[in-house]
Amino acid sequence: MKNILFASLLALALAACGGSQEQTATSADPDALTPGQIADGIGPVRSITLGPVDAALAAAGEELFTVKCSACHKMTERYVGPALGDVTVRRTPAFVMNMILNPEEMIKRHPEAKKLLAEFMTPMANQNLTEEEARAVLEYLRTQAPAQ
Numbered sequence: 001m002k003n004i005l006f007a008s009l010l011a012l013a014l015a016a017c018g019g020s021q022e023q024t025a026t027s028a029d030p031d032a033l034t035p036g037q038i039a040d041g042i043g044p045v046r047s048i049t050l051g052p053v054d055a056a057l058a059a060a061g062e063e064l065f066t067v068k069c070s071a072c073h074k075m076t077e078r079y080v081g082p083a084l085g086d087v088t089v090r091r092t093p094a095f096v097m098n099m100i101l102n103p104e105e106m107i108k109r110h111p112e113a114k115k116l117l118a119e120f121m122t123p124m125a126n127q128n129l130t131e132e133e134a135r136a137v138l139e140y141l142r143t144q145a146p147a148q
């Protein structure tokens with residue numbers, strides 16, 4: 001009986017603790033994410049609208065991809081991580097950029113990224129790209145997408 005009482009007090013104390021923390025650090029519960037975070041991922045990039053593909057930006061992105069990403073990703077086959085050729089079809093642009101810029105939090109808190117981690121068993125590395133560089137890589141990935 002004493003133990004049960006102690007356990008419930010502990011649970012209450014923990015809950016109170018969680019409640020006083022910043023919103024971004026509340027819990028690993030996917031329900032804690034906003035619909036925007038579910039769609040666009042967790043990180044610095046909010047929902048973005050893309051224009052036509054910018055070839056120069058895509059070329060810069062390809063160079064970055066070769067150096068920073070190709071050790072783990074291919075376009076049409078799974079490798080250390082998932083194939084990325086169709087990622088801009090499967091995910092929103094902001095999701096892709098947030099996965100590049102904030103993989104640690106994505107794989108901890110986002111239900112889709114958590115599923116990927118469970119499947120690939122390797123945490124995606126943060127390659128320390130700037131937001132501009134991540135945007136360039138996104139542009140390159142757009143050029144790899146299968147025609148719709």
Ligand code: HEC
Pocket residue numbers: 065068069070071072073080081082084087090091096099100107113116117118120121122123124125127129137
């Ligand atoms: C150390 C290996 C590694 C490197 C380097 C890496 N990734 Fe990943 N990436 C992964 C793994 C593994 C996953 C699946 C999630 C997990 O297990 O953490 C992933 C997931 C992703 C996803 C989500 C895919 C989806 O289906 O939603 C994107 C987008 C992505 N990576 C892009 C990149 C880009 C762009 C780079 C280069 C800047 C990069 N990754 C560098 C291993 C890596």
